[in-house]
Amino acid sequence: MKFDDYSPPTLPSLDQQRDALRKGLGRAMQWAMSRRLDDTPLMEACLRDQRFDMSVEDSRGDWLWQMIQAVGGTDRFRVPILREFHDISDDYSAGQLCELAKHYARKGDPAFRTRLYEIVERKPFVNSPWLGEEEIIELDGESALLFAINVRGRGLANRKWAWDDERLIEQATERLGEGPVSQLLDNATDEAVCAFQRMWRQRMKEKPEQEPALSHKERVKAITVAEIVAAAESEDTGFGMFRGWGMHADPTDLGIVLRRLWAAQEPKVIAKFLTVFSNRALPDFDARLIELCQHSDAEVRRRAFSALEKNTHRLIREFAFAGLAKGLSDGSVVGLFINNYEQGDEHRILEAMEFPADECELHWLLMDVNKVLEKNSQADASQLAMITYASTPCENCRFFALRLLHNQKAVPEWVKEECRYDSGQDCRELIEKALESTKVA
Numbered sequence: 001m002k003f004d005d006y007s008p009p010t011l012p013s014l015d016q017q018r019d020a021l022r023k024g025l026g027r028a029m030q031w032a033m034s035r036r037l038d039d040t041p042l043m044e045a046c047l048r049d050q051r052f053d054m055s056v057e058d059s060r061g062d063w064l065w066q067m068i069q070a071v072g073g074t075d076r077f078r079v080p081i082l083r084e085f086h087d088i089s090d091d092y093s094a095g096q097l098c099e100l101a102k103h104y105a106r107k108g109d110p111a112f113r114t115r116l117y118e119i120v121e122r123k124p125f126v127n128s129p130w131l132g133e134e135e136i137i138e139l140d141g142e143s144a145l146l147f148a149i150n151v152r153g154r155g156l157a158n159r160k161w162a163w164d165d166e167r168l169i170e171q172a173t174e175r176l177g178e179g180p181v182s183q184l185l186d187n188a189t190d191e192a193v194c195a196f197q198r199m200w201r202q203r204m205k206e207k208p209e210q211e212p213a214l215s216h217k218e219r220v221k222a223i224t225v226a227e228i229v230a231a232a233e234s235e236d237t238g239f240g241m242f243r244g245w246g247m248h249a250d251p252t253d254l255g256i257v258l259r260r261l262w263a264a265q266e267p268k269v270i271a272k273f274l275t276v277f278s279n280r281a282l283p284d285f286d287a288r289l290i291e292l293c294q295h296s297d298a299e300v301r302r303r304a305f306s307a308l309e310k311n312t313h314r315l316i317r318e319f320a321f322a323g324l325a326k327g328l329s330d331g332s333v334v335g336l337f338i339n340n341y342e343q344g345d346e347h348r349i350l351e352a353m354e355f356p357a358d359e360c361e362l363h364w365l366l367m368d369v370n371k372v373l374e375k376n377s378q379a380d381a382s383q384l385a386m387i388t389y390a391s392t393p394c395e396n397c398r399f400f401a402l403r404l405l406h407n408q409k410a411v412p413e414w415v416k417e418e419c420r421y422d423s424g425q426d427c428r429e430l431i432e433k434a435l436e437s438t439k440v441a
Helices: 014-023 027-033 039-047 061-070 074-086 094-106 110-122 133-140 142-155 163-176 178-186 191-209 216-221 225-232 242-248 251-263 267-275 288-292 298-308 314-325 331-337 345-352 359-375 384-391 395-407 413-419 425-440
Strands: none
Touching: 014 027, 014 039, 027 061, 027 413, 039 061, 039 074, 039 094, 061 074, 061 094, 074 094, 074 110, 094 110, 094 133, 110 133, 110 142, 133 142, 133 163, 142 163, 142 178, 142 191, 163 178, 163 191, 178 191, 216 242, 225 242, 225 251, 225 267, 242 267, 251 267, 267 298, 288 298, 288 314, 298 331, 314 331, 314 345, 331 345, 331 359, 345 359, 345 384, 359 384, 359 395, 384 395, 395 413, 395 425, 413 425
């Protein structure tokens, strides 16, 4: 792969604008501020949440609102966003739309405020009963909190107390303060609010009396090797316990599992035994693990590569270089260099690397590139980390690549400026701290 110029173009095409908005790159904000961001890709990003991993990346509603204002699009964007907010069909984009609605409501738009309260009242998505609550509390404070609690209090007649009931109080306390929230609940006269308050107080009273739950480590360490072997050789297709057990298992028990692995014939059994070693090196390296990386079953191959990369051995380097020679379009081969790196390998990886068409495969490839560079600080990160920064669809991986560049003092000036407007708070804070330290120096 040829190292390229990844700086933002002066006159971005629509595809380049869409790419920056999808990834959350700060260049999208820069284009908006200089009126070089078109309405169409920005509208698309507002109406459909484009984050790669919603479980770890924060909602982008506030970030998008800044761009709407920068392009002077508050009025132009209003009707399409309001229409989508009324006809909202999935909970993937609902949180982002609630954030955008909050900003319109704060500007005095009653339609958005009314719809936010409707969502809190009607709870259109069973798996997201908290939608809109944070936004109305941010808008209207105590009165909004009472409204949300009243809705939940009425619901408690037909359901049990849930974790998100407590979450509502925790969020309100962070915004309004513990004293005001407690006083608001204690002084309530509404029956539904009082029902919620009684349940909440009871739950808080029970908490100190509950026996501390066993940690995950304690739970998996209590599992015997006989139970692991039985589970691996059973018809159950789950992989839940094997990785954690392997991380903390006694070497003798690992030896027992290894003997069963080498004797196993069924692919699903082999895959489960391999998972034991997905975060733990073999007690003694065995070249048969490399052979499993070439197994006819795709799941066996995937888990064999995952296990192999935890080990260090010259045969693994030889196998990795054979993989490089065939072209590098997934992370399985790159991962083998994490614990088998030697000076200059980063350049060999760059030469062999090819971008897969699938976005998830691209993410895994670049995630493993990050891991190689993080584990081996002597590696030159200036090119591979730059490629990851500009190309990964994942906000977290972009931050890790930026941190690698920062640690080697290899952040280009245009990246420093761009990252001030990144969708990810971690990227923004890292660059702000770097800029502050430069000023102090």
